[in-house]
Amino acid sequence: MLEVSGLTAGFGTLDILHDVSLTVASGEFVGLLGANNAGKSTLVNCLSGLVPARRGTIRLDGEDISGMPPHRIVERGIVQVPEGRLVFPQMSVLDNLKVGSSTRRSQLGRTSKLEEVFALFPRLHERMEQPAGTLSGGEQQMLAIGRGLLSNPRLLMLDEPSLGLSPLFVQTIFRAIKALNTSGLTILLVEQNLNLTLSCASRSLVLERGKIVIEGTADELRQDPQTRRAYLGL
Amino acid sequence: MLIPEFLQTLVQGFLLGSTYGLMALGMAIIYAVSGVLNFAHGDFLSLAMYLCLAAFSYLAFDPYLASVIVIPCMAALGMGFYQWLVRPMVGRQMLMIVQLTLGVAFMVQSGLLMAFGGQPKRVPSVIEAKLLIVGDVVVRGPQLVALGVSVVLAICLYLSLNKTSFGREVRAVQQVPRAAALMGINVPRTRLITFALGFAVLAVAGILLVPGLPIHPSQGLRYTVITLMVVVLGGLTNFVGVLLGGLLIGLAEAFGTVYVSGVSGFVLPYLIFILILLFRPKGLLGGAA
Numbered sequence: 001m002l003e004v005s006g007l008t009a010g011f012g013t014l015d016i017l018h019d020v021s022l023t024v025a026s027g028e029f030v031g032l033l034g035a036n037n038a039g040k041s042t043l044v045n046c047l048s049g050l051v052p053a054r055r056g057t058i059r060l061d062g063e064d065i066s067g068m069p070p071h072r073i074v075e076r077g078i079v080q081v082p083e084g085r086l087v088f089p090q091m092s093v094l095d096n097l098k099v100g101s102s103t104r105r106s107q108l109g110r111t112s113k114l115e116e117v118f119a120l121f122p123r124l125h126e127r128m129e130q131p132a133g134t135l136s137g138g139e140q141q142m143l144a145i146g147r148g149l150l151s152n153p154r155l156l157m158l159d160e161p162s163l164g165l166s167p168l169f170v171q172t173i174f175r176a177i178k179a180l181n182t183s184g185l186t187i188l189l190v191e192q193n194l195n196l197t198l199s200c201a202s203r204s205l206v207l208e209r210g211k212i213v214i215e216g217t218a219d220e221l222r223q224d225p226q227t228r229r230a231y232l233g234l
Numbered sequence: 235m236l237i238p239e240f241l242q243t244l245v246q247g248f249l250l251g252s253t254y255g256l257m258a259l260g261m262a263i264i265y266a267v268s269g270v271l272n273f274a275h276g277d278f279l280s281l282a283m284y285l286c287l288a289a290f291s292y293l294a295f296d297p298y299l300a301s302v303i304v305i306p307c308m309a310a311l312g313m314g315f316y317q318w319l320v321r322p323m324v325g326r327q328m329l330m331i332v333q334l335t336l337g338v339a340f341m342v343q344s345g346l347l348m349a350f351g352g353q354p355k356r357v358p359s360v361i362e363a364k365l366l367i368v369g370d371v372v373v374r375g376p377q378l379v380a381l382g383v384s385v386v387l388a389i390c391l392y393l394s395l396n397k398t399s400f401g402r403e404v405r406a407v408q409q410v411p412r413a414a415a416l417m418g419i420n421v422p423r424t425r426l427i428t429f430a431l432g433f434a435v436l437a438v439a440g441i442l443l444v445p446g447l448p449i450h451p452s453q454g455l456r457y458t459v460i461t462l463m464v465v466v467l468g469g470l471t472n473f474v475g476v477l478l479g480g481l482l483i484g485l486a487e488a489f490g491t492v493y494v495s496g497v498s499g500f501v502l503p504y505l506i507f508i509l510i511l512l513f514r515p516k517g518l519l520g521g522a523a
Contacts, residue, residue: 048416049415050412050415050416069420070415070416070421071419071420071421074416074417074418075418082412086410086412086413086416087413088405088406088413088414089410090405090409091405091409095402098399099406099414102417102418102419147417
């Protein structure tokens with residue numbers, strides 16, 4: 001479904017990603033691991049069109065989407081739940097969700113998607129009229145995911161959804177992500193939390209200083225001595 | 235204190251303030267979605283007034299009739315201004331955008347001077363001499379129209395920002411542009427439309443102010459300063475606050491001219507502005523709404 005080859009990207013004169021290649025098949029749950037500053041967010045932002053690719057191609061079902069503006073990429077079904085959640089603080093929970101379905105493709109199924117999200121996170125339904133800025137961190141993460149779901153994604157990319165959350169909320173969020181994958185949604189999960197990611201992703205990649213250094217299943221990664229080294233950024 | 239005089243001043247200030255509020259709304263909308271504080275705002279207002287003058291001189295159009303030309307022209311100008319001048323600067327240093335808009339302000343001013351000359355001009359209107367007299371209070375026709383249009387337009391803007399999907403997109407871009415883009419909103423296009431809208435609102439303010447008012451190419455900066463005060467008083471992105479700020483500055487100007495003798499009367503709005511900011515640095519109603 002997603003095919004990235006030879007991707008190089010960065011800011012100013014600095015390259016953050018060097019010659020990154022990866023594939024994500026339809027229905028897969030792929031984990032993207034790495035230490036701080038390994039380039040995980042840059043990679044995801046590059047896939048979303050926020051950071052331009054210098055070299056290489058990003059193909060979605062064969063169509064080259066590198067160089068497309070972010071809203072076109074969302075229209076094609078690649079949706080990112082950004083790091084730090086980035087909910088619209090002065091908008092109600094419901095309005096936040098509705099902004100999620102801004103593309104023409106996602107507007108048609110808005111009502112059923114809303115019901116789906118409320119079934120997944122009943123808490124959001126309780127807080128529907130509340131401004132998003134007054135929600136707790138965990139609730140904001142639910143909202144960010146719900147908002148992403150309203151964009152009607154084919155590939156959902158989550159950037160550090162566990163960041164700053166209490167263990168209880170982390171559990172709730174990850175259970176929801178797994179459920180989404182079970183129901184057929186393709187997931188690319190960016191995480192620092194190694195064990196958490198390995199426990200739910202069917203396959204994982206480790207990024208180190210902008211390069212993919214290890215790739216494999218949970219067991220393969222656990223046994224690979226390189227994992228710890230790369231992961232700690234040593 | 236004479237009661238009729240007081241009432242007259244109150245009404246005068248209120249009428250003036252409603253137009254100031256409208257002027258400031260144009261600036262606030264643009265600031266909200268693009269972070270651009272447009273220092274050429276007053277000069278664009280001035281330009282809208284001179285367009286009314288041109289429509290009168292060449293076509294004998296009343297300013298209210300001229301709105302069919304002036305509003306689309308200004309909206310198109312706003313789009314061009316964003317697309318070619320502002321858009322390449324978005325995300326750069328704030329000071330660079332300020333300098334850009336200041337430069338545009340001087341260009342517009344000089345352009346008006348070249349095209350229309352330095353003499354003060356007037357644009358007459360058929361309702362200019364019409365007066366509404368209630369008790370001891372006298373209201374000029376154009377002022378009454380200005381109040382009505384300002385109120386209706388402010389309500390329309392409020393509803394479209396808070397109740398429509400376009401308004402939701404505008405607020406999303408205002409609050410977190412990055413997240414808005416990730417949700418499939420075409421951020422540059424939303425900003426483009428907002429510039430058109432802001433300039434159209436500004437054009438309406440110009441049309442409402444112009445009947446019977448002496449206009450001069452160098453007036454722009456004064457309007458920019460007033461608008462900036464109103465917008466800051468309102469809390470920059472709080473549109474209800476901006477309207478209230480307009481009323482407050484209008485009232486201060488009216489009372490200052492009538493009750494405080496000489497030049498110091500003109501200082502009153504600025505004095506009030508400074509005092510309010512000292513005690514409410516985030517504006518009348520605090521943050522955004």
